[in-house]
Amino acid sequence: MRDRPAGRIGSLDGLRGIAAAVVLVHHAFLTVPPLSKSNYGLAVPDSLLWLTNSPLHVIWAGREAVFVFFVLSGFVLTLPSLRRTQDWIAYFPSRAVRLYLPVTASLLVALALYVLVPRTTDPHQSLWVNAHDQTLGLRELFDDFTLISPTLLNSPLWSLTWEVVFSVIVPLFVSVAAVTVQRWWVTAIVGVLVSALGEYLHVPWLIYLPMFLIGSALAAGWERIREVPRGLGWGLLVASLLGISSPAWFPPPFSHPVVVQVVVLASSFTVVLLAGKWMPAERFLLGPVPRTLGRISFSLYLTHEPIAVSLANLLPVTWSPWLTVVVTIPLAIGMAFLFARFVELPAHRLAKAIAKRISTQRVGTPV
DSSP: OOOOOSSOOHHHHHHHHHHHHHHHHHHHHTTSHHHHHHHTTOOOOGGGHHHHSSGGGGGGOHHHHHHHHHHHHHHHHHHHHHHSOOOHHHHHHHHHHHHHHHHHHHHHHHHHHHHHSOOOOOTTSOHHHHTTOOOOOHHHHHHHHHTSSOOGGGGGGHHHHHHHHHHHHHHHHHHHHHHTGGGHHHHHHHHHHHHHHHHHHTOHHHHHHHHHHHHHHHHHHGGGOOOOOHHHHHHHHHHHHHHHTHHHHOOTTTTOHHHHHHHHHHHHHHHHHHHHHOHHHHHHHTSHHHHHHHHTHHHHHHHHHHHHHHHHHHSOTTTOTTHHHHHHHHHHHHHHHHHIIIIIHHHHHHHHHHHHHHHHHHHHSOO
């Protein structure tokens, strides 16, 4: 078995990049009126069923890609704390800067686009685009900038609400992971089942927070998990991609929300596992395209949706419903490069500097 360094797992950055690209494609496709109907449980033309009601839905399974993000966050925030003593006093302000500065900048961009390109309701536009025709007051803006309850000004920020909650209670998750190291897989199973229960009860915190626990459990067992054999890995990859796309094509009675939630989360867990423990996946995710997407993944996630909505309101849908898709994807990627360079990277550096300064001051303070 090949030895791996104990530092950063670069292939997970590539996985994060692929997941961000899936979310981008998801929102770009939702500007297409027939595809948007599937997002609301409405019938779509037979000619598009191959995209909406088949395993190919995996290329734009946006909600499920966010689940992968949550598992990844649980993993990457827990693993370092299991390997070394974490300075939580320095961690919290650093983490706040790391999240809120880019979020604030992305909201300013979204607000500028909202003002420059009025959101309108048009029967020719997609249902998803029309849903963005909303009035924003001070209360709505407060909810956006604090991430208390983000509006459709930049709708992907709903997931950042849960990232913030997890960031606040991550010491609890680390403690659970440390205590259950010997039975880490039990913790992972509990996370899957509790999230499925939350889906059944329609309780958001019960749905999403256990997803981070799944990642924390994987971090606890990481050093004990052997490299996945090549043949088994291909089977797990196919099964996990089918599982992630299962909400689009599972037939009754397997399409019950609880069953689907279990399958999707088990698949998300498997994808993260393969990304770090299966050589073919690692090689792919360390390739130039996934690594590049990984470097801009957070910026791409934060900035793409207002661009898609603005273009949908600007471009005549009567020309071609796919025109917005063709223009949105490259424009959003270009914007993500700029945002990463001038916003996310400086915010990351500032967060690290704050953590270092607080840690140094505490070490140098006499007892």
